[in-house]
Amino acid sequence: MKNALYAILLVLVALLLNATGASAQSTVSAEDIVQKINRKQAVSLSNATIRGTLDLTELSNKKVKKNRGGNEEYKSTVEVPLTFRNCTFRGNVIAYKVLDEDGKERSLLGSILSNGSTQVLYTADFAEAVVFENCTFEGLTEFKYSHFAERVSFAKSTFHKSANFKYADFKASAAFANAEYTNTANFKYAHFRDLADFSDNRIADYADFKYAHFTDGVSFNQTTFRGFADFKYAEFRREGSFSDVSFRSGNDFKYAKGSRYVSSRR
Template sequence: MKGIQLLLVILMLPLLAWAQKSVNASEIIAKISRGEAVSYKNAVIVGDLDMTKLQNMKQDKNSNSASKEYTSTVKAPLTFVDCIFKGDVLAYFNPENSGFLNTSGNEMYKTNFEGDVVFENCTFEEAAAFKYSAFDGKVSFMSSRFAEEALFKYADFEKGVNFSNVRFGGDANFKYVEFPERVSFAGATFKEEANFKYTEFERGVNFEKASFDGTANFKYAEISDSFNVKGARFNGGDDFKYTQLNNRQVSLTALREMNR
């Protein structure tokens, strides 16, 4: 019996090693800079995955001597499944807001994505910033977990977006975002503020069975088609002032009635 158990352990060692594979973030950045498709599963990403200063980084034309903006572009698809990110995941960086000494004036770095972006069942242990990013392909963060703020303010999505079953441990910042396709936050958990102020949902949004433990901020949000809050729990405060559904002002109470 002991011999069989030992044999099983030996046979499982390669699988265990693969499941716990560690990858340096610098290795991934090198692939992205070369324009290669990136795909990882069951990996621990060590170090900051900083995509704001790729080889193709360019200074934006509207930049001036007082304010410089730089854009990097991820050309190929990104796929991360069942991965843990030990450091920051950055598609946006502003030295003035980071605590670093900035001697060259006001600078801002952002990253755009031309292919599909998939972070499914992943854990972000540190910062995750996609502010101002443009996503040309499909985007999925399904079943992922953010320990800190999930920063998507001003992000530009062109196709379908999936944030279903995501756990937002810090603020979920989607302020000023426009969703041209239907987006799902079904089953998502918002532990802190869910900020959808001024957000536009052009083809509806699904918050079915979502849990809002912090403030649910939908002030000035505009929703077309449908606003599904069936089974959603609003345990914190909520702000639906000036929220519009199909060009008519709507309250949380009215939404609950609609979704019975």
């Protein structure tokens, strides 16, 4: 009888240890992820902490895209699916950066700086699905100028610093539902060619959707804009739903286009 009870106890302990191991977060180097992408291997991580800056602009397939205004421009392409669930990114996630002629960083927050020196623009596009669900971004998220060929999801994710999707082109569905931004959310000039979901977002600072283009439907239902919400010149080809939205610091829909963009807007 004692032997049987001892065996049962061992089984229970083993199950408990397995469950603990499955829920514990592993630590993964951002450099290891880049190397996997360069080997054309799909990336799929859950319950992981990503250490270091995940720089997607320096992939092995990096090419000169064009020369604009005398400045060099390089484009990398992520050719494999990226899936991150319940992950924490300790450093920046970079698909856009600007360096000067000496290789020093010029800007990661919006426009390219111009002081007469040569500047080099680095960006990254995504050929497959991109999933960052229920993730925490402790650093910057820079996706300015990125083209997303397949579906994108940042649902339930938290951005602790500026989230930059300026000029991003989403060719398939884009899910940002239940996302939280403790800083600015920049989607200025972004183009959403399929359904876009920003429902139940919480944006603490300035929300920039100025000149954003929504080809298909978009939902901002139950979203809270704690900072100013700028939709000036935005274009809504189909219905933009703003049911139960809270604009706590004002909004601007001046020159916004689309006959139904004001649906249930407060």
